[in-house]
Amino acid sequence: MMHxxxxxxTLNDLMVFGKPGANSILSLxxxxxxxxxxxxLADMFxxxxxxxxxxxxxxxxxxxxxxxxxxxxxxxxxxxxIEQYLSNTDERSKLQPRESSVSEKLKGLVVADPHTxxxxxxxTALRQLLADLQRFFAxxxxxxxxxxxxxxPYSAEVQPMQALLQDADLNGFxxxxxxxxxxxxxxxxxxxxxxxxxxxxxxxxxxxxxxLDVYLSVAGIAVQRGFCYPDAxxxxxxxxxxxxxxxxxxxxxxxxxxxxxxxxNVIFLTGANMAGKSTLMKSLGTAMxxxxxxxxxxxxxxSFSVREGIYTSINLPDNLGRGMSHFYAEVLRIKKVSQELxxxxxxxxxxxxxxxxxxxxxxxxxxxAITSAFAAKRNCMFVMSTHIMEAGDTLxxxxxxxxxxxxxTKMDGKLPVYTYRLEKGITADRHGMIIINNEGILDILxxxxxx
Amino acid sequence: xxxxIDKQSLEDLNLTGKYKRNSIYSLFNQVKTxxxxxxLEQIFNHPLSDPDEINRRSAVFHYFQQQQLAFPFxxxxxxxxxxxxxxxxxxxxxxxxxxxLKHKLSHAVFHxxxxxxxxxxxxxxxxxxxxVSDYLKQFKDAENHPLMADxxxxxxxxxxxxxxxxxxxxxELSFFKLSRYxxxxxxxxxxxxxxxxxxxxxLDVYIAVSDVARLKGMGYARALPASVDxxxxxxxxxxxxxxxxxNSISLNxxxNMLFLTGANMAGKSTWMKTIGLSMYLAHLGFxxxxxxxxxxxxxxxxxxxxxxDNLNMGYSHFYAEVLRVKDVAQQVSAGKNLLVLxxxxxxxxxxxxxxxxxxAVxxxFANYTNCLFVIxxxxxxxxxxxxxxxxxxxxxxxxxxxxxxxxxxxxxLKEGITSDRQGMMIIENENILxxxxx
Numbered sequence: 027m028m029h030x031x032x033x034x035x036t037l038n039d040l041m042v043f044g045k046p047g048a049n050s051i052l053s054l055x056x057x058x059x060x061x062x063x064x065x066x067l068a069d070m071f072x073x074x075x076x077x078x079x080x081x082x083x084x085x086x087x088x089x090x091x092x093x094x095x096x097x098x099x100x101x102x103x104x105x106x107x108i109e110q111y112l113s114n115t116d117e118r119s120k121l122q123p124r125e126s127s128v129s130e131k132l133k134g135l136v137v138a139d140p141h142t143x144x145x146x147x148x149x150t151a152l153r154q155l156l157a158d159l160q161r162f163f164a165x166x167x168x169x170x171x172x173x174x175x176x177x178x179p180y181s182a183e184v185q186p187m188q189a190l191l192q193d194a195d196l197n198g199f200x201x202x203x204x205x206x207x208x209x210x211x212x213x214x215x216x217x218x219x220x221x222x223x224x225x226x227x228x229x230x231x232x233x234x235x236x237x238l239d240v241y242l243s244v245a246g247i248a249v250q251r252g253f254c255y256p257d258a259x260x261x262x263x264x265x266x267x268x269x270x271x272x273x274x275x276x277x278x279x280x281x282x283x284x285x286x287x288x289x290x291n292v293i294f295l296t297g298a299n300m301a302g303k304s305t306l307m308k309s310l311g312t313a314m315x316x317x318x319x320x321x322x323x324x325x326x327x328x329s330f331s332v333r334e335g336i337y338t339s340i341n342l343p344d345n346l347g348r349g350m351s352h353f354y355a356e357v358l359r360i361k362k363v364s365q366e367l368x369x370x371x372x373x374x375x376x377x378x379x380x381x382x383x384x385x386x387x388x389x390x391x392x393x394x395a396i397t398s399a400f401a402a403k404r405n406c407m408f409v410m411s412t413h414i415m416e417a418g419d420t421l422x423x424x425x426x427x428x429x430x431x432x433x434x435t436k437m438d439g440k441l442p443v444y445t446y447r448l449e450k451g452i453t454a455d456r457h458g459m460i461i462i463n464n465e466g467i468l469d470i471l472x473x474x475x476x477x
Numbered sequence: 478x479x480x481x482i483d484k485q486s487l488e489d490l491n492l493t494g495k496y497k498r499n500s501i502y503s504l505f506n507q508v509k510t511x512x513x514x515x516x517l518e519q520i521f522n523h524p525l526s527d528p529d530e531i532n533r534r535s536a537v538f539h540y541f542q543q544q545q546l547a548f549p550f551x552x553x554x555x556x557x558x559x560x561x562x563x564x565x566x567x568x569x570x571x572x573x574x575x576x577x578l579k580h581k582l583s584h585a586v587f588h589x590x591x592x593x594x595x596x597x598x599x600x601x602x603x604x605x606x607x608x609v610s611d612y613l614k615q616f617k618d619a620e621n622h623p624l625m626a627d628x629x630x631x632x633x634x635x636x637x638x639x640x641x642x643x644x645x646x647x648x649e650l651s652f653f654k655l656s657r658y659x660x661x662x663x664x665x666x667x668x669x670x671x672x673x674x675x676x677x678x679x680l681d682v683y684i685a686v687s688d689v690a691r692l693k694g695m696g697y698a699r700a701l702p703a704s705v706d707x708x709x710x711x712x713x714x715x716x717x718x719x720x721x722x723x724n725s726i727s728l729n730x731x732x733n734m735l736f737l738t739g740a741n742m743a744g745k746s747t748w749m750k751t752i753g754l755s756m757y758l759a760h761l762g763f764x765x766x767x768x769x770x771x772x773x774x775x776x777x778x779x780x781x782x783x784x785x786d787n788l789n790m791g792y793s794h795f796y797a798e799v800l801r802v803k804d805v806a807q808q809v810s811a812g813k814n815l816l817v818l819x820x821x822x823x824x825x826x827x828x829x830x831x832x833x834x835x836x837a838v839x840x841x842f843a844n845y846t847n848c849l850f851v852i853x854x855x856x857x858x859x860x861x862x863x864x865x866x867x868x869x870x871x872x873x874x875x876x877x878x879x880x881x882x883x884x885x886x887x888x889x890l891k892e893g894i895t896s897d898r899q900g901m902m903i904i905e906n907e908n909i910l911x912x913x914x915x
Contacts, residue, residue, distance in 0.1 A: 299795065299826060299827070299830070353903070354903060357903050357904055357907055357909070358907070360904075360909055361907045361908075361909050361912065364909050364912040364913045365912055367912070367913050368912045368913065368915040379827060381828070382824070382826075382827060382828065384828070384855060385828070385855055385856045385857050385858060386828045386829065386832055386856060386858050387858065388901055389828045391901050392901060392904055395901075395904065395910055396904075396909070396910070396913075399909075399910050399913040399914060400913065402913075402914065403913065412827075413827030413828065413829045413830065414827075414828065414829060456827070456829055456830050456833075457830070458795065458823065458826050458827075458829075458830025458831070458833060458834050459830065459833045459834060459837065461795070461796065461799050462799055462802075462834055462837065462838070465799055465800070465803045466803075467799070467802055467803050467806045467838065467841070468837055468838075468841050470803070470806045470807055470810050471806050471809065471810055471841035471842060471844070471845070472841060472844075473810070
């Protein structure tokens, strides 16, 4: 399988993992009921895919569950008990056979020692789990046309669960009445069977269940939020079509559509500070990231040629502590991206407002130089924003594969108003001076002097 | 009227803050006593606005700096004595004696610590007073000491017969004597002793601050009336930096704005902080790290330096800066004489907005010839435009010298606007275009 590459800066920019407690894309989807499921989900976020078939398969499974609207068929609390139980792999912890004298039994009734009790709890929980699993497979809504239907993409993942249910060694255990208290001897016997002989099989089954937990919760979010399922295509087409894409954290977000293809693989985005450039870029990046996980994305529709990586430079931190100026930090970031580009990968690159920490002339020259170098990489996709519209004019003449779009600012009297809707072309909108004029700073200074 | 300086400016210049690393206050806070520290803090937080008063105080510091006096009193003893006197004794003589007796009894029976503390404090006070009395003897009455007035008063106090008797005591004190002296010190002579402590603390502050000045080779500023409108310094450097490079500055009515350019690491912010904090110290009458410094008294300092270089704040940061500038604009237009320091204004926004905004704002401010401005930017185009438009702006820059591909900084101010165009140079040094093209 091809590897999808990204880096910490990108993950930060797109808020994929975020800080603990803060909003993140992961936390948006993290509605799993089991902690094993949460771990699996985080793993999926850590490793997006770079083969379109794998992506489409996962996407189909999630779509399947979104249609079925199943509930998670187990009690989440069972899993903590079972994991705890299975984690004790010490042979010496097996229950020792003992005289089943009446006195022993009585003693056991009054005070079960903690060790016996924990084993008893584990065995009981597993019995409950298997019963639930059986019921789930018997559910006509799920069992018959998935588990047994070899055609369905999910059927491959059902196998470990089925294997456990069909294990003949467990027949006796499964026939025990779930409500009945087991005798000490029976518990000791099942303990050896479950915890030592069948441990790996049970573990695989648990993993499949956690995976199911992930699918169900992701599908639930997709339904609840009306996300769409992107189509993945081979990398060679070099084409991404976003339709009605928006940022999941922005309330009442305005959706935009954008097409990136080999004839216009560089998106040159202009617009004023508040016009929504960064948010749009983050929306694109987030959608691409989720799409490469096979996850539903905040958009109306989307299709994309798989990329081998995504790199962004949106919220670049300074590292003044290390004696680095902002400009230098920007340059190093571009260098890092360039090194990735130099390896001839199919990448998706987002760069927001290059070269803030320098003078106008340098910023202009650097923007032109870097953007035209990027434009020559037709196998990659670029989204770049800037305020230096002169750079856009120059680039228009130099390259024919740059798509110029902007986010407009409309003036409502003295107040700037933003539509957040992409338009074609380059804008000269800036509103730094508008804000300064609105605050009347120059008036304050000039008025007093003239008196 | 009090000197205007707000929280942001205090933080920009890293002036106050006892526990802050390298704060200017902590630099001077070498006092020995708690009371001295209280006094130092009080002085430090209240810049003066009368040039004569400033010059008088700096003369005292200067005197102490030359005299190299040590603070001859034991810190712990002073603390004990002060604590003892602060405990208070509101009772009359009989009541006070009975109180003391009570403590003594409970000490004898229960080993209660209060009695011991009380007698300890009393003894420490007596010891301290003996030291002070000895110390005062070295001053001749006609001496030209800046604290002579206070010293005279103290001498008067020590001429009090009761006090002289007390100080002559040598043997262990009987309970009767103890209770008599206890009453005398904590009640009868309370006011007088407070004055003794006040002078001790002053001595502490003067000695501590002037010691720092001597150690760092600092000089003193000369305050001029506000109407002069000038700031002239040579060999001015940052007192908290060990190897700070000194520069000169001269602003006045005809040239009231210093426009500073230079690369990011070239030392613009440090120079601006140096100017700001030196002016603050000068208004305290404190020593400054300069060969010479002359200044007209200002009504306040406003700075916008060091706005944490955090572009994540994006727009809100830009807006915050706009509001800051507006605030300063209001103060300036109200006719106040201010020192205004703007470092890399509007850096959170795009280059073009920053260019327009810096140009417009600088030009508008420059008209206020009663104020002094220092404005820095890396947008050199602003400087070139301002040179065309305003005659009262002084242009200086901090150069970058390329040693091969490594930028070096001299930190020595030069006249003009920098022509360093590191931008493309860095990009070329990092071979970025070549890497992409590979």
